[in-house]
Amino acid sequence: MNDVSAVREKCPLVHCITNYVTVNDVANAILAIGASPIMSDDINDVEDIVSISQALVINIGTLNERTVASMIAAGKKADELGIPVVLDPVGAGASRYRSSVTDRLLSEVEFAVIRGNLSEISYIAGNGGGTKGVDSSLTEKDADPVKIASSVSQSTGAVVAITGKVDTVCYAGRIARISSGCAEMGLITGTGCMLSGVIGAFAGAADDYFKATATAIAAMGAAGEIAFEKAGARGTGSFHIALIDELSHMIDETVAVRGKLEYAEY
Amino acid sequence: MNDVSAVREKCPLVHCITNYVTVNDVANAILAIGASPIMSDDINDVEDIVSISQALVINIGTLNERTVASMIAAGKKADELGIPVVLDPVGAGASRYRSSVTDRLLSEVEFAVIRGNLSEISYIAGNGGGTKGVDSSLTEKDADPVKIASSVSQSTGAVVAITGKVDTVCYAGRIARISSGCAEMGLITGTGCMLSGVIGAFAGAADDYFKATATAIAAMGAAGEIAFEKAGARGTGSFHIALIDELSHMIDETVAVRGKLEYAEY
Amino acid sequence: MNDVSAVREKCPLVHCITNYVTVNDVANAILAIGASPIMSDDINDVEDIVSISQALVINIGTLNERTVASMIAAGKKADELGIPVVLDPVGAGASRYRSSVTDRLLSEVEFAVIRGNLSEISYIAGNGGGTKGVDSSLTEKDADPVKIASSVSQSTGAVVAITGKVDTVCYAGRIARISSGCAEMGLITGTGCMLSGVIGAFAGAADDYFKATATAIAAMGAAGEIAFEKAGARGTGSFHIALIDELSHMIDETVAVRGKLEYAEY
Numbered sequence: 001m002n003d004v005s006a007v008r009e010k011c012p013l014v015h016c017i018t019n020y021v022t023v024n025d026v027a028n029a030i031l032a033i034g035a036s037p038i039m040s041d042d043i044n045d046v047e048d049i050v051s052i053s054q055a056l057v058i059n060i061g062t063l064n065e066r067t068v069a070s071m072i073a074a075g076k077k078a079d080e081l082g083i084p085v086v087l088d089p090v091g092a093g094a095s096r097y098r099s100s101v102t103d104r105l106l107s108e109v110e111f112a113v114i115r116g117n118l119s120e121i122s123y124i125a126g127n128g129g130g131t132k133g134v135d136s137s138l139t140e141k142d143a144d145p146v147k148i149a150s151s152v153s154q155s156t157g158a159v160v161a162i163t164g165k166v167d168t169v170c171y172a173g174r175i176a177r178i179s180s181g182c183a184e185m186g187l188i189t190g191t192g193c194m195l196s197g198v199i200g201a202f203a204g205a206a207d208d209y210f211k212a213t214a215t216a217i218a219a220m221g222a223a224g225e226i227a228f229e230k231a232g233a234r235g236t237g238s239f240h241i242a243l244i245d246e247l248s249h250m251i252d253e254t255v256a257v258r259g260k261l262e263y264a265e266y
Numbered sequence: 267m268n269d270v271s272a273v274r275e276k277c278p279l280v281h282c283i284t285n286y287v288t289v290n291d292v293a294n295a296i297l298a299i300g301a302s303p304i305m306s307d308d309i310n311d312v313e314d315i316v317s318i319s320q321a322l323v324i325n326i327g328t329l330n331e332r333t334v335a336s337m338i339a340a341g342k343k344a345d346e347l348g349i350p351v352v353l354d355p356v357g358a359g360a361s362r363y364r365s366s367v368t369d370r371l372l373s374e375v376e377f378a379v380i381r382g383n384l385s386e387i388s389y390i391a392g393n394g395g396g397t398k399g400v401d402s403s404l405t406e407k408d409a410d411p412v413k414i415a416s417s418v419s420q421s422t423g424a425v426v427a428i429t430g431k432v433d434t435v436c437y438a439g440r441i442a443r444i445s446s447g448c449a450e451m452g453l454i455t456g457t458g459c460m461l462s463g464v465i466g467a468f469a470g471a472a473d474d475y476f477k478a479t480a481t482a483i484a485a486m487g488a489a490g491e492i493a494f495e496k497a498g499a500r501g502t503g504s505f506h507i508a509l510i511d512e513l514s515h516m517i518d519e520t521v522a523v524r525g526k527l528e529y530a531e532y
Numbered sequence: 533m534n535d536v537s538a539v540r541e542k543c544p545l546v547h548c549i550t551n552y553v554t555v556n557d558v559a560n561a562i563l564a565i566g567a568s569p570i571m572s573d574d575i576n577d578v579e580d581i582v583s584i585s586q587a588l589v590i591n592i593g594t595l596n597e598r599t600v601a602s603m604i605a606a607g608k609k610a611d612e613l614g615i616p617v618v619l620d621p622v623g624a625g626a627s628r629y630r631s632s633v634t635d636r637l638l639s640e641v642e643f644a645v646i647r648g649n650l651s652e653i654s655y656i657a658g659n660g661g662g663t664k665g666v667d668s669s670l671t672e673k674d675a676d677p678v679k680i681a682s683s684v685s686q687s688t689g690a691v692v693a694i695t696g697k698v699d700t701v702c703y704a705g706r707i708a709r710i711s712s713g714c715a716e717m718g719l720i721t722g723t724g725c726m727l728s729g730v731i732g733a734f735a736g737a738a739d740d741y742f743k744a745t746a747t748a749i750a751a752m753g754a755a756g757e758i759a760f761e762k763a764g765a766r767g768t769g770s771f772h773i774a775l776i777d778e779l780s781h782m783i784d785e786t787v788a789v790r791g792k793l794e795y796a797e798y
Contacts, residue, residue, distance in 0.1 A: 020555060021555050021559055024287055024288060025556070027456075028503070028506065031502065039285070039328055041330070042331070044363040048360070091570075095572070095577050097574065097576040187563050187564070189556065234777050235780040236560065236777065236779075241773055242504075246501065290721065293553055294720065298768050304623075305553045306594065307596070310628075314627035315626070507772075507773055508770075510769030510772070511769040514719065
């Protein structure tokens with residue numbers, strides 16, 4: 001079971017250590033898809049909270065020394081307990097601090113899923129390949145999403161998702177490509193963060209993190225497309241609200257019909 | 267005067283030290299009911315801010331050492347000045363840190379109102395009764411809301427509200443039961459936090475904190491029910507916005523007709 | 533080029549160190565007007581982030597020692613690189629801490645634009661005039677917005693905007709008065725913060741910060757008026773969403789027709 005109905009049935013508790021910009025949307029997206037969010041980022045609190053959770057989502061959007069220490073403590077505890085950990089390396093490669101924190105998280109925590117944009121995952125790929133810092137001289141061939149995602153998946157052992165116009169998920173020779181969603185989702189802050197939270201919800205109810213990640217992305221894409229059809233013309237505020245509405249209505253049939261998800265192998 | 271019109275007339279300034287997940291909704295809910303919110307959580311700032319406020323709301327949803335120190339300093343200053351303090355002990359009993367901070371707040375600050383769910387207030391009841399930590403072996407009889415709320419009210423001297431399917435408010439032999447609201451309010455993050463903020467607004471305009479708390483809960487329940495009737499079918503994003511809309515339209519007549527508030531004694 | 537189309541064409545990256553109450557709305561407002569927001573407040577991160585940005589917005593709404601240090605470091609770096617810095621001194625004059633941080637920012641960072649309400653800018657005016665602390669005994673004549681804004685502009689070298697029923701912008705003998713917008717915008721938390729973010733977006737695409745500031749205020753006022761006409765009757769939640777909608781639809785023609793902007797000299 002790696003689908004929406006599994007999330008709604010099991011209602012996993014998803015512990016998020018996430019940025020303060022989009023945290024409200026992340027919580028509401030997790031609730032809308034049928035899971036239960038809990039936000040806690042203090043070193044005194046995170047180990048207890050992750051111990052009662054079914055998934056942990058770490059998002060470095062507004063990181064600082066205090067919360068980075070909490071991310072590592074929570075991640076290690078989750079690994080110890082077999083709880084899946086999702087990483088959203090917001091801005092990895094864009095600043096030295098975000099890059100070094102990403103490196104540190106990857107060296108200290110074992111992630112079940114890593115989701116980022118092409119630039120963020122390329123940073124990890126370069127790093128994993130032995131170079132330091134983000135390689136801004138990447139050619140198009142080097143930046144092939146399947147190549148990068150599968151390379152990062154191999155080096156980290158995680159399911160790796162690169163989201164963009166078409167989304168790519170790679171793990172252990174398997175590949176998923178998702179073409180639902182629309183460019184206008186980038187006009188709302190936090191659609192990536194919400195997606196990482198929703199992946200946490202699916203992972204917390206799943207037995208196969210690869211399928212769970214692909215399905216979560218397809219569900220988010222379908223919700224975005226439907227929301228844009230219904231409310232996009234009214235403006236980005238209404239589109240934002242409609243996106244949460246459509247997540248709350250999401251069922252497996254909608255993912256099947258509107259998710260535009262295809263599996264392959266590499 | 268402990269009603270909506272008193273809030274709208276006096277427009278009390280409500281100082282909130284609250285979590286970053288739902289803080290925007292708390293501010294908008296306080297504005298919608300006719301009061302004025304001010305958020306400030308730094309130790310250098312809170313005493314000055316609480317001194318110009320008519321109520322203080324302390325919510326431990328995303329606590330840390332820095333903000334806990336501010337909560338205590340602000341709470342003590344409010345007590346000194348006779349400004350009502352509302353406690354929302356989010357997650358008390360769910361982690362050792364949240365529990366110990368709740369204990370510390372209760373020992374250092376005198377609260378006018380404590381509002382939580384059955385589990386959170388049960389934690390305080392157990393603690394007040396001499397046990398340590400949350401008692402997870404509570405029987406249904408032990409968990410009777412009236413018994414627990416009146417016990418915590420007696421031990422703390424505060425008006426105590428337990429919110430759930432039916433809400434209970436106890437203080438000094440008086441009891442209020444409120445059955446407005448709907449289960450779907452739990453599908454929006456922060457309805458509890460917003461309610462605590464709205465209680466702060468009522469307390470800041472009131473001469474009777476018991477009636478103010480009961481009326482605030484009835485107003486929130488009525489707003490939730492009406493919002494769900496109007497927008498629930500559209501999804502949880504639209505329901506969330508409609509809830510703020512209905513708070514902004516709230517008048518005493520609506521509380522009287524839709525609030526489902528009954529008073530009794532025990 | 534200091535208009536909406538310049539923002540949409542150049543899509544400046546706007547680095548915000550802002551409060552956690554309204555940060556989501558600030559990000560969505562910046563996106564809606566056609567720019568790109570990035571929030572980063574850690575001392576290890578801000579210099580790298582501001583170096584890739586076209587504007588920096590500093591808002592002291594929920595300040596603390598950690599973020600104040602970041603504001604100063606980011607501000608100095610921006611000054612060094614010639615990137616415009618916008619200050620929103622939320623609550624200057626209302627507490628000693630907010631006042632002293634405002635003083636410190638003004639002494640260490642050179643601002644391109646300062647935007648606040650009459651009380652906040654009056655605090656700066658008093659301070660700039662040699663007095664300490666907020667002067668609560670200001671007479672109406674002393675509190676003339678044009679006099680205060682031009683005085684603060686002269687002492688700081690910044691474009692200074694005082695927003696209220698009518699908005700005033702002063703710089704180097706030039707004055708702009710904007711009478712669009714509506715009082716109900718004060719019933720949504722964060723319209724001031726959003727405006728400061730939008731000013732950052734305009735400044736990041738502009739060659740004339742005075743015109744950019746005036747146009748940003750006119751665009752926000754027009755969006756508020758249109759949003760209130762369309763959604764105000766539904767309540768403050770819907771009005772809030774409609775405001776973002778109208779920002780996302782904003783074009784130069786709408787600013788010209790609905791912005792109610794007039795220029796003069798003093």
